[in-house]
Amino acid sequence: MRIVLVNANTTEAVTEAIRQQAAAVAGPGTEILAVTPSFGAESVESNFENHLAAVAIMDRVAAIRDPFDAVVLAGFGEHGKEGLAELLDVPVVDATEAAAHVACLLGRRYAVVTSLRRTLGRIRDRLALAGLAGNCVSVRATGLPVLQLEADPERAAQRLAEEAVLAVDEDGADVICLGCAGMAELASRVEAATSVPVVDGVTAAVGLAETLVRLYLQPSKAAYPAPRPKAITGWPLPSVPGS
Amino acid sequence: MRIVLVNANTTEAVTEAIRQQAAAVAGPGTEILAVTPSFGAESVESNFENHLAAVAIMDRVAAIRDPFDAVVLAGFGEHGKEGLAELLDVPVVDATEAAAHVACLLGRRYAVVTSLRRTLGRIRDRLALAGLAGNCVSVRATGLPVLQLEADPERAAQRLAEEAVLAVDEDGADVICLGCAGMAELASRVEAATSVPVVDGVTAAVGLAETLVRLYLQPSKAAYPAPRPKAITGWPLPSVPGS
Amino acid sequence: MRIVLVNANTTEAVTEAIRQQAAAVAGPGTEILAVTPSFGAESVESNFENHLAAVAIMDRVAAIRDPFDAVVLAGFGEHGKEGLAELLDVPVVDATEAAAHVACLLGRRYAVVTSLRRTLGRIRDRLALAGLAGNCVSVRATGLPVLQLEADPERAAQRLAEEAVLAVDEDGADVICLGCAGMAELASRVEAATSVPVVDGVTAAVGLAETLVRLYLQPSKAAYPAPRPKAITGWPLPSVPGS
Amino acid sequence: MRIVLVNANTTEAVTEAIRQQAAAVAGPGTEILAVTPSFGAESVESNFENHLAAVAIMDRVAAIRDPFDAVVLAGFGEHGKEGLAELLDVPVVDATEAAAHVACLLGRRYAVVTSLRRTLGRIRDRLALAGLAGNCVSVRATGLPVLQLEADPERAAQRLAEEAVLAVDEDGADVICLGCAGMAELASRVEAATSVPVVDGVTAAVGLAETLVRLYLQPSKAAYPAPRPKAITGWPLPSVPGS
Amino acid sequence: MRIVLVNANTTEAVTEAIRQQAAAVAGPGTEILAVTPSFGAESVESNFENHLAAVAIMDRVAAIRDPFDAVVLAGFGEHGKEGLAELLDVPVVDATEAAAHVACLLGRRYAVVTSLRRTLGRIRDRLALAGLAGNCVSVRATGLPVLQLEADPERAAQRLAEEAVLAVDEDGADVICLGCAGMAELASRVEAATSVPVVDGVTAAVGLAETLVRLYLQPSKAAYPAPRPKAITGWPLPSVPGS
Amino acid sequence: MRIVLVNANTTEAVTEAIRQQAAAVAGPGTEILAVTPSFGAESVESNFENHLAAVAIMDRVAAIRDPFDAVVLAGFGEHGKEGLAELLDVPVVDATEAAAHVACLLGRRYAVVTSLRRTLGRIRDRLALAGLAGNCVSVRATGLPVLQLEADPERAAQRLAEEAVLAVDEDGADVICLGCAGMAELASRVEAATSVPVVDGVTAAVGLAETLVRLYLQPSKAAYPAPRPKAITGWPLPSVPGS
Known part of the structure; x- marks a missing residue:
């Protein structure tokens, strides 16, 4: 496939x-x-x-x-x-949803550790709408921007581990989700620091x-029906730079 | 202002x-x-x-x-x-949020009556994220597309009133929100049919x-901080047809 | 009006x-x-x-x-x-409800700062029944009685600001509601301390x-119907001192 | 005692x-x-x-x-x-709370059957604030005023039983609470109609x-502290008719 | 009886x-x-x-x-x-349920203090399914195994009191439930330390x-119907040691 | 594996x-x-x-x-x-959990269709504890015992499809979970009747x-720690018939 x-x-x-x-x-x-x-x-x-x-x-x-x-x-x-x-x-x-689903399969209460504080509300929103907020005990920010997480994996692993430890010790998490694309490499570091399973969203x-x-399962078209035919101006976006 | x-x-x-x-x-x-x-x-x-x-x-x-x-x-x-x-x-x-806030000020339990069934999930999502789902007893669809609501106000008023009556009688709503822009004109018709207050979102x-x-109140920048300066490709969208 | x-x-x-x-x-x-x-x-x-x-x-x-x-x-x-x-x-x-509605319009998560700890439960109750508890992250008490808040605005402003800062930093609030009548004057002090919008309930x-x-909107009589005619003893209360 | x-x-x-x-x-x-x-x-x-x-x-x-x-x-x-x-x-x-507590001890999901529709919201409010709304599947009104329930027990029993049957069959209740003082006598009638336990609040x-x-248990004074001494006008209410 | x-x-x-x-x-x-x-x-x-x-x-x-x-x-x-x-x-x-029901009758928000951290999830589960989680502010572990609670009542009372004080001061509990059988003797010690009512589950x-x-109330057979007659192997368990 | x-x-x-x-x-x-x-x-x-x-x-x-x-x-x-x-x-x-997780990945709101009414409460309990109840709109019973579902697949498919259609039309489900082991064969029948995805729990x-x-993910031992060594009588069960 x-x-x-x-x-x-x-x-x-x-x-x-x-x-x-x-x-x-x-x-x-x-x-x-x-x-x-x-x-x-x-x-x-x-x-x-x-x-x-x-x-x-x-x-x-x-x-x-x-x-x-x-x-x-x-x-x-x-x-x-x-x-x-x-x-x-x-x-x-x-x-986001994938990480939370898998976390629920592994433990009782999961936490998410992510990049900047400004993303926390959005992550909570997604989990709530996906019906997955019930077992989420916290969403924590490292304060590191996305590209810095990529650029300095050593620092990223350290900060992620620090927040993950707090999520386990203070918030009662027993599974950690890494809340940013491209952090799969750091999972073992966070796992070593916390002794709980660490889930990367992309994998x-x-x-x-x-x-x-x-399983031959398709998305529900009752939930996500195809758009009705109608006049749309400016789509596809033909001339955006780089396209 | x-x-x-x-x-x-x-x-x-x-x-x-x-x-x-x-x-x-x-x-x-x-x-x-x-x-x-x-x-x-x-x-x-x-x-x-x-x-x-x-x-x-x-x-x-x-x-x-x-x-x-x-x-x-x-x-x-x-x-x-x-x-x-x-x-x-x-x-x-x-x-959407405005209609629900006002509805909460007028009664105990409100319902939303809107256009197509396909929009119901999205409306529920917005109300939930705005913290306003608690008093919402139902979101109902008339089955009429948005532009048809505009084009045939008579039919629109009739279908809105029918669903609003069901929202009051079966779902226990005591306030109705009209869930589509441009329906303010129809509020009095729905009000006459239901004997409960009808709120239009735009007004x-x-x-x-x-x-x-x-009240000199500004939106919270702790909730909605300005984007950080960074490389953005293709924004603003200079050459979309009609711009 | x-x-x-x-x-x-x-x-x-x-x-x-x-x-x-x-x-x-x-x-x-x-x-x-x-x-x-x-x-x-x-x-x-x-x-x-x-x-x-x-x-x-x-x-x-x-x-x-x-x-x-x-x-x-x-x-x-x-x-x-x-x-x-x-x-x-x-x-x-x-x-109470007004402050919370306005707070929801300004940010994602609000906190209330009020007088005595004994009022916290009652405030939480009102917010819950009004369908507004979802986005409320905390209700905090300054420990100052109502009349002392009035009598010593300097001390009031200081204590309100202290608790408001905790609400923002520890509870994640991005809007503050002042939970007591007559505190509108102190809003700017709390705003300066927290850098988030501060809402006074009365205003x-x-x-x-x-x-x-x-908007010509009336309260829902389906929610709040007029009392039925019946025998009531001692109402209105004709002889209470001062009436 | x-x-x-x-x-x-x-x-x-x-x-x-x-x-x-x-x-x-x-x-x-x-x-x-x-x-x-x-x-x-x-x-x-x-x-x-x-x-x-x-x-x-x-x-x-x-x-x-x-x-x-x-x-x-x-x-x-x-x-x-x-x-x-x-x-x-x-x-x-x-x-109200007593009936719901006892109902929770007897089954999984209870319903309340009461007098007029206008009391439904208030009953739901009390159950919610008492932390007992989770297992309540419905609150239903007979449409009979309180004094009529007293005056015409035959009619009261019939209407209560009708609504209780709906609560069991349509709402999935497996215990019924009688939502009005003085209805204990009617419990056996409703029980016969529904085959589920019926709880009277007063008893x-x-x-x-x-x-x-x-059990020598006192109410929590941390929850319900005695009022602070202060100037109160018009209390006790000395001259209300009948006092 | x-x-x-x-x-x-x-x-x-x-x-x-x-x-x-x-x-x-x-x-x-x-x-x-x-x-x-x-x-x-x-x-x-x-x-x-x-x-x-x-x-x-x-x-x-x-x-x-x-x-x-x-x-x-x-x-x-x-x-x-x-x-x-x-x-x-x-x-x-x-x-478990009994303690929580009684706690709700005495105050607004209760906490449970129990033995090992490993039991916390299970206790929360029971309270949630019984519809009693709404007013539960925390479930705290002393870290003492069940038999040690029995064997060393002095140490048990001390640790229970310590956690109960935290439940009151930090979590806002105004009633404490003792979350382990056989702790009724220790209730007065915890009550003295916290000044809030302490409920033992067994009593x-x-x-x-x-x-x-x-009250002549029976459990709901709509909720807990008798098992249907069917082939069961190995029940009752005839030869387990001690039976 | x-x-x-x-x-x-x-x-x-x-x-x-x-x-x-x-x-x-x-x-x-x-x-x-x-x-x-x-x-x-x-x-x-x-x-x-x-x-x-x-x-x-x-x-x-x-x-x-x-x-x-x-x-x-x-x-x-x-x-x-x-x-x-x-x-x-x-x-x-x-x-049970697997079916619900997969259902959440396919749509917005799922329903479960199962055997006897007596199992409904238990299924709701499991979904609630797994944090998956938020998007579940209903759990419906066919009234057929488990072994009859196995013995008469034709009748089973028909009843499952009937209830599934009600779940979609009346409860708003856009995904159906088959709530009983051994029903995978019937999924396509139910899918044909409802036009929404049908999930079998076992597969x-x-x-x-x-x-x-x-993904090399292990269950969280913080959530499910190994039992402590202690005296256990009658386990393993050595002499149960058939073991």
Whole structure:
């Protein structure tokens, strides 16, 4: 099967990092097609950037000509899954939700550790709407921007581990979710510091997407019906720089 | 004061209709500046169209050169408020939330009556995230598309009234919110049918925006901090048709 | 329009203070008629005093001969709105609810800072019943009695600011509600200390009441039907001292 | 032990009815002292009447000179427990809460069947604040006023049974609470119609009050501290007719 | 009446301790029949041990030949009530639920203080399923195993009091539940340290069971219907050591 | 990898049916080891039978000598996962939770359709404790016992489809979970009737178990720590018939 893995930001290095992480866990017959939006922000931290990304992701996926069996959205706490699900007939798995689903399978109460404080509300929102907030005891920020997490993995691992330890000791978490794309490499560091399982959203989403495909399950069109035909101006976005 | 009233779809007739409705309730010193996005769908019903609208609304508001004191988002159940709030230093009032806030001030349990069934989930999501789902007993669809509500007010009033009566009798609602921009004209018809107060989102949002301005209250930058400076490709969207 | 502003305690100085604060934010055509109950406690902090106030407020409002367009209940965390709403055909806006509604319009998560610890449960109750508890992260007490807040504004401002800072830093609030009548003057002090918007209940309630009146919205009689005619002994309370 | 049983309305016949019902279930050493408020409404159905009753009940209990070990509030869905609890050092058991507690001990999901639709919101409020709403599947009204329930027990039993059957069949209730004082006599009729246990609030409250007394448990003064000494005008209410 | 009091573990000394505590609060006509399961663990702390206990308790109660009026399950946070309730026609009162019900009658917000951290999740689960989690502010562990609580009451009282004080001061509890069988003796020590009421589950359950019996209330067979006749292998467990 | 698939009842035909269904969806390298408890009921419908099954399942899995990588519990709405998770160091995936997790990935709101009404409460309990109740709109019973579902697949498919259609049309479900082991064969029938995705718990659980194994994720020992060493009488159960 072929899984499209969509980075939410425009930084190719992140796309390549998550492609490798996804490929490392994918089953033998699974091809990972990692793509980068042709417009948007180099890292997605604000809602402003996130709304842009929602459109850019739809734009990018709509441009794929080869068939595929599922889509994985690699961003964390992102808007946009519902819109993409309306456009496609294959499962769309969001990394935020995937991490939380897998965390619930492993323990009783999970926490999320992420980049900047400004993303906390958005992550809580996504978990709440996905019906997954019940077992979430906290969402904590390291204070490190997304690209710094990528650029300085040593510092990233240290800060993630520190917050994860607090999530376990003070908030009562027994599973930790890493709340940012491209952090799969750091999971073992956080696991060593906390002695609890650590879930990376992108790899979790790839695993769940494979499961859905293997079970021949499609997204519900009662939940995500295709858009009705109507006059739309300015879509697709033909002339954005870089497209 | 000047309030920017943003239509979510690209149909100018809707913009004009809500402009008139807003002007009818605005206080003496309030100017309503109604604007239409320069790209997007003629009516916003799907999540796909709604993600487009979120960007198109940010795009359109960012292009306003004159100062303004508040923004009212006229769509119902729309994504996008958080992003716009990050870009601005003035209150951004969403019509969905405004209708529900006002409904809570008038009764114990409110219901929303809206256009198509496909919008129900999105509306419930917005109410839940705004912390307003507790007193909402139901969200009901008339089955009429947005533009048909505009085009055939007689039929619209009838179907809205029918569903509103069911919301009162079967769901226990004691206030009704009209869940679609441009329906203010129909409120009295629904009120006559149900004998409960009927709230229109756009006019409610204009009233709340005026209140916030008069109280000198700004949106919380702890909740909606300005985006950090970073490389963004393809924004603003310079060459979309119609911009 | 004329708005009746009802103090919950019998201290005339508080009535005068809130009258001035309300008048300062009211629109040009709005007259504030501030009234003091003719019996009850000099400050309302216990449930015992609050039940007395609920009756005293109904008693006092029922004695008003001039027409009015809305009532604002200035107490915070008070019982009694439902009863008064049954007796009247105009909007009754409670300051507790008003503060929370406005807070939700400004940010994601609000906190309330109030007088004594003993009032916390009652305030949480009111917010829960109004459907507004979802976004409330904490209700904190300064430990200062109501009249001391009035008498020593300097100390009041300091303690309110201290608790508000804790609400922001430890509880994650991004908006603060001042949980006591007559504290509007202190809002700017708390705002300076926290850098988040600070909402005063009385002024918020006046603004919302004006909005409801301007939108021609009445309270739902399905929610608050007039009492049925029946034998009532000892009402109105004719001979209470001071009446 | 002596238990004070307080009727919420001023109808002596109701006081006598509940006294008999309470006495029938009380243990051998338990004396029931049933009292009627000296002012208020002949039946309590509105919030207005209920706020009056809250004060009248405090007034009446404060006038009792003999020692007592617990108080049972016989009204259903009433305001006022918190205030009375502040004034006393003995358990105050509300019939609404008592019925729901006992129902939770007998099954998984309970429903309440009561008098008029106008009381539904108040009953739901009380259950929610008591932390007992989770297992409540519905609150249903017979449409019969309180005094008619008393006056025409045959019709009352029939309507209660009809609604109780709906609560079981449509709402999934497996226990029924009778939501009005003085209905204990009708429990067996409703039980015969539904084949599920039927709980009367007054008798349940008497049983729970006895348990608390026998366990030497006092109400929490951290939850219900005595009012602080302060100037109170018009309390006690010396000259209300009938006092 | 005769109440069967079932210890969840196989330690006879615990059975004797709870028997004495139950007898001390039981009414004059109440006989306490305390029984010990014939298989299982010497103390029940894990879910593994608890699942064993659920069966062992059903096995032990099924072996009782004399008639009885109610059953009290003395374990705290235990699985198994539902199964036993299906087998019997008399009330089955679980000590966990009983403690929480009584706590809700005494204050606004209760906390549970128990033995090991590993039991916290199970206790929270029981409270949630019983519909009693709403007013529970925390469940805290002393870190002392069950048998150590029995063996060293001095140390037990000290650690319970320490955690109870934290529950009051930091979590806002105004009632404390002792979350382990056999701790009734320690209640006064914890009460002295916290100045709030302290509820022991076993004695609370005995009191509630007596109330249900005196009110002639049976468990709902709609909630807990008798098992259907069917082929069961290995039940009753004829040859387990000790049976 | 090797996955142990545990039937909850003692009917070998059911074990064989679910083994085939599991094998049909398992990946190429996955071996399914299906086992039947050596004691317990021929079908598990009551809580009584379910408590027996919890122990019988632990007993049966503990007897497996070969290594395995994960366990799938095939029962629906069963007690017992927590205990087994304490005894093992590999993932334990419950079919109830698996179905709900997968349903959440496919739509917004799911319903469960199951065998007898008596199992509804138990299923709701499991979903609530797993943090998955938020998006569950209903749990519906066909009224058919478990073994009849197996014996008469035609009738089973018809009744399942009827209830599923009601779940979609009346409750608003957009995904259906089949709430009983061995119903995978019937999914396509229900899907044809409803036009929404239909999830079978056993096959979903096998897929999720494979994902967890491939991601090298272990259950949290902070959530499910191994039992402490202690005296246990009558375990393992050496002489139960058939063991």
